[in-house]
Amino acid sequence: MIQVQRGDMAAYRELVRHYQTRVFRVIRAFHRTPEDAMEVVQDTFLKLFVARDTWERKTSFCAWLYRIAINASIDRYRRGDKGRTTSLEDMVEGQVEASAACRRPEDPLEHVSATERRRILEDAIRRLPARQREVISLRYFGEMQLEEIAEALRCPVGTVKSNLHKAVTGLKGILFKQREALGYE
Amino acid sequence: MSECDSVRDLLVLHFEGELENEEEGRVTAHLSACATCRAEAEGICTVRGWLSDPKLFAPDDNYGWQMLPEALAARAKAERRFWLPLSYGSTGWALSIAATLVIGFGLIYWAGRVADRPVAATVARPPVAAPGNEAFLGRIYAAHARAETSEYLAACQDLLVDTLRAEPSCDERKYDVSAEVTRARDLLHRKRMLDPELGAPEVARAKELCDELEGFLLNLSLSEKCESRDKLHRMERYVRKQQLLLRIRVLQGEL
Numbered sequence: 001m002i003q004v005q006r007g008d009m010a011a012y013r014e015l016v017r018h019y020q021t022r023v024f025r026v027i028r029a030f031h032r033t034p035e036d037a038m039e040v041v042q043d044t045f046l047k048l049f050v051a052r053d054t055w056e057r058k059t060s061f062c063a064w065l066y067r068i069a070i071n072a073s074i075d076r077y078r079r080g081d082k083g084r085t086t087s088l089e090d091m092v093e094g095q096v097e098a099s100a101a102c103r104r105p106e107d108p109l110e111h112v113s114a115t116e117r118r119r120i121l122e123d124a125i126r127r128l129p130a131r132q133r134e135v136i137s138l139r140y141f142g143e144m145q146l147e148e149i150a151e152a153l154r155c156p157v158g159t160v161k162s163n164l165h166k167a168v169t170g171l172k173g174i175l176f177k178q179r180e181a182l183g184y185e
Numbered sequence: 186m187s188e189c190d191s192v193r194d195l196l197v198l199h200f201e202g203e204l205e206n207e208e209e210g211r212v213t214a215h216l217s218a219c220a221t222c223r224a225e226a227e228g229i230c231t232v233r234g235w236l237s238d239p240k241l242f243a244p245d246d247n248y249g250w251q252m253l254p255e256a257l258a259a260r261a262k263a264e265r266r267f268w269l270p271l272s273y274g275s276t277g278w279a280l281s282i283a284a285t286l287v288i289g290f291g292l293i294y295w296a297g298r299v300a301d302r303p304v305a306a307t308v309a310r311p312p313v314a315a316p317g318n319e320a321f322l323g324r325i326y327a328a329h330a331r332a333e334t335s336e337y338l339a340a341c342q343d344l345l346v347d348t349l350r351a352e353p354s355c356d357e358r359k360y361d362v363s364a365e366v367t368r369a370r371d372l373l374h375r376k377r378m379l380d381p382e383l384g385a386p387e388v389a390r391a392k393e394l395c396d397e398l399e400g401f402l403l404n405l406s407l408s409e410k411c412e413s414r415d416k417l418h419r420m421e422r423y424v425r426k427q428q429l430l431l432r433i434r435v436l437q438g439e440l
Contacts, residue, residue: 009258016254021244028242038244042257049261114240121235122242139201140236146203165197172232 001061005052016045023069025141029125029133030073043072062144063151070134070152124174132167135160188215189222196222196229330382334391335440337372337379341398342433344368348405349421355411362417363410369402376402391436397427 003011024041031037047068055064125133131153138149146164150157192215198204199212216223235241347365354361376399383392401423408416424430 009262012261013254013258016257020253024244025242028244034244042253042260045257046261049257114238117235118238118241121238125242136236137242141242146201161198161203164201165194168197168229168232168236171236172228175232176228 001052001055002057004049005055012049015048019065020045022142023065026066026137027069027073028141029122029137030070030077036076040069040072040076043076044069047072060148060151062142063148066138066142066144066152067154120175120178121171124171124178127174128167128170132163132170135163136167136171139164189219192216192219192222193225196226199226200230200233327385327387330385330388331440333379333382334388334395335437337375337395338391338398338433338437338440340368340372340375341395341402342430342437344372344405345401345424345430345433348417349424351417353414359411359413360417361410362405362408362412366406366408366410369405373399373402373406388440391440394429394432394436398429401429 001011001015004015020041023044024037027040027044028034028037031040044065048065051068055061125136128136134153135149138144138152139146142149144152146157146160150160153160192212195204195208195212199209204212216226344365347368348362351360351362351365353359376395379395382388383395401420405420
């Protein structure tokens with residue numbers, strides 16, 4: 001990043017290559033289509049370059065990067081993507097109903113294909129409140145420490161812990177509720 | 186709150202490795218004794234395992250990831266040319282503000298100096314056109330030239346009228362034109378400063394008249410303080426023959 005601050009474009013390319021997938025995974029939960037998320041990834045790295053001199057060495061680079069990414073997601077949402085982002089209640093409910101009509105396996109989450117399981121889990125994450133979604137995305141997809149997450153979200157570490165607990169138990173609740181809706185246990 | 190509730194609140198952080206030693210010991214001990222909480226812990230552990238799936242929310246291969254760094258670098262490079270403020274950094278900003286203050290105070294000081302100059306020397310210089318905004322500055326230049334020329338012609342007109350109306354006040358029926366001589370000299374000086382403006386096409390017709398007036402002013406400036414009636418008559422005939430006053434009025438209307 002220090003080289004990027006000096007205007008080294010090769011270092012910038014390497015930085016994008018290193019973080020692009022992680023940034024995509026972090027912000028993907030906030031956008032309905034992967035194309036939207038892809039555009040936000042591009043916005044994020046362009047903003048990073050423009051604002052490169054505002055990053056200070058004493059602060060966490062990941063926290064700073066994901067702060068930009070989250071803000072870019074919010075900007076995109078405000079610009080008019082509201083209809084395309086993550087109010088997914090109907091989407092998930094529709095999938096539950098569709099799945100219920102099919103021949104049921106013994107355990108819908110343990111025995112469905114990996115692809116299907118991912119889709120169910122992604123939809124469940126999108127149903128979480130925004131702050132919990134941010135925390136879980138930064139923790140598991142951004143691979144950040146809780147202190148870094150607190151810095152990125154500008155909140156106390158205790159709040160991050162609390163939201164992480166609520167997010168994981170909330171996810172568990174959504175997935176188990178889905179299992180009950182499908183008629184198991 | 187029961188011990189089970191208390192432990193369940195810590196289960197996520199237990200698996201994250203974020204508990205203090207004392208809490209960690211309490212959770213471990215409770216889980217070994219409580220089957221219900223152990224089942225709850227297994228559920229959380231399963232969810233965490235799914236969240237650790239690297240393919241979760243991962244992009245498809247067909248998004249052109251290989252090309253993205255190159256494409257973004259090109260766009261960032263292009264934006265760099267048009268973007269300034271944040272790249273200054275804190276030191277850069279401090280220097281910029283200092284430079285702005287110095288230039289600002291310099292301009293105020295310069296403006297004060299210009300305001301204190303004598304009237305004859307206050308013909309303002311036109312702005313110098315910079316590449317890229319010639320059209321804009323050209324319009325300012327033309328307006329400036331018209332205003333200066335019109336003002337100069339008005340001063341000449343006043344001087345001509347005053348000279349032709351001079352009354353005999355010196356000895357031997359001569360005419361005191363000392364004030365007019367001084368004004369003629371000032372106007373000759375002013376004409377030299379006006380010459381750049383007179384090069385503008387918008388005042389081309391006025392330039393011809395100003396050159397003629399320069400001859401008249403030169404003649405007047407070389408006069409004696411007390412001039413003979415004959416010389417003044419010759420001047421008057423010249424002014425009438427060349428229709429100087431009429432032409433000045435017409436040109437002022439055009440300007």
